[in-house]
Amino acid sequence: MEARRKKEMDSEEKPQEARFSLFPDEVLERILSFVNSRNDRSAVSLVCKDWYTAERWSRTHIFIGNCYSVSPEIVARRFPNIRSFTIKGKPRFSDFNLVPPNWGADIHPWLVAFASAYPFLEELRLKRMSVSDESLDFLARSFPGFKALSLVTCDGFSTKGLGSIASGCRNLTELDIQESVIDDLGGSWLNRFPESFTSLEVLNFANLNSEVNFDALERLVARCKSLKVLKVNRNVTLEQLRRLLVRAPQLIELGTGSFSQDQALPADAQLETAFGNCKNLNTLSGFWVVSSLYLPVLYPACANLSFLNLSYAPLQSTELAMLLPHCPLLRRLWVRI
Structure with missing residues (x-):
């Protein structure tokens, strides 16, 4: 005492x-x-x-709302153990083409500083930043444990840079490309994933325009048993989508390709079965090109949906009226106005 x-x-x-x-x-x-x-x-x-x-x-995580508000050297001196960065660059009005070309917000000086200060960096999330293929290649070579890359409304890179990420980041769990301006050189970048690669959990390439190497995509999806989010572009057909769903029934989020066919799909019952086997699916988006004839195949997957994004789907109100009664747990609905 x-x-x-x-x-x-x-x-x-x-x-x-x-x-x-x-x-x-x-x-x-x-x-x-x-x-x-x-x-x-x-x-x-x-x-x-x-x-x-x-x-x-x-x-271990830093959020920087303006890449010009602080230098990477100051950040490195202040925080020695950062493993995850979220960095925003250009102002929001750049989304409406109100910022001149070559305005700035280049990620490369940040990566050079990170390479010496944070060789253990695992995650990088960028919004409205300028990202070159050289920067993506540098990223893949400089951070051996890198796991997650998200590029939202970024510009300056091509699918060649995505290939560098695919081949160099052996522990990658997330590759998320949203609304970015990409020099699309073709879908061969998916071939760059090693055949031994199995760690992917999130893959989003919905805004790419070219046809992908579907065989490489199907093999990748089949290998990655932990894949939870898959968002493909409009060039993926209904039959290809069915094959992907058969390979990955564990999906939680799905972004479809073109939801229509030039000819009647003989295996629409198989597609409906594939959707029905996705018991954990709670988010559905995509529908770049949609035909109401194929909406019934979605009904088995609608039971657990909490978010339905139809922003790109030119559906009429009568067609929505047929679909929505099958979504009893729906909390968010985005539609085209």
Whole structure:
């Protein structure tokens, strides 16, 4: 009791800042590792010097809302253990062609800085950044444990750069390309995935225009047993989609290709069965070209849908009225206006 009383008296005599540091730094860092909110972590770093230091060493993800607000060198000095970055570049009005060409927001200087400071980098999510094929090749060569790449409304790269990612990132779990301006040189980039590659969980190439090498895509989907999200482009036919669903009934999110045929599909019952076997499917999108004749094949998959994205589907209200009664759990519906 005397020792405990003395400790309490000593703590009262210490400055207010020191009272927050009565347990080991390792414990504090472990606790802070469970704090995910950016705002909460920023608030924690302002408590005292010890908490500032603990937050500095325990942070593994950084969100940068403006790539010009801070330099990569400053980030590297401040946070030594970052494994995941989210970086935004050009302002939002660039989506409406209100930013001149070569405006900036180049990711390459960031990658060069990351290569020396964070060779263990695992995840990079970019929005409205300029990304070259050379940058993607550098990324694939510089970070051996790299796992996830998301490029949203980015520009400056081609499918050649995607091939570098496919061949060089042996632990890749996510490749997500959304609404980006891509120099589409063909679908052969899918061939670059090694035959031993099996780790992919998310694959989205919906906004690519060229035909893909379907045999390579089918083999990739069959190998990756943990694949949960698959979004293909409009060149994938209904029959090809059926074959993919047979290979990956574990999908949670699916983006379809063209949902119509020039001729009647003789195996539409098989496609309906393939959709019915996707018991975990909760998000459905795509439908770049859609014919209402083929909507009934979706009915077995509609039972568990919570999100249905028909933004690109030229459906009439009467056609929607036939589909929606089969979606009792639907929470979000995006339609074309």
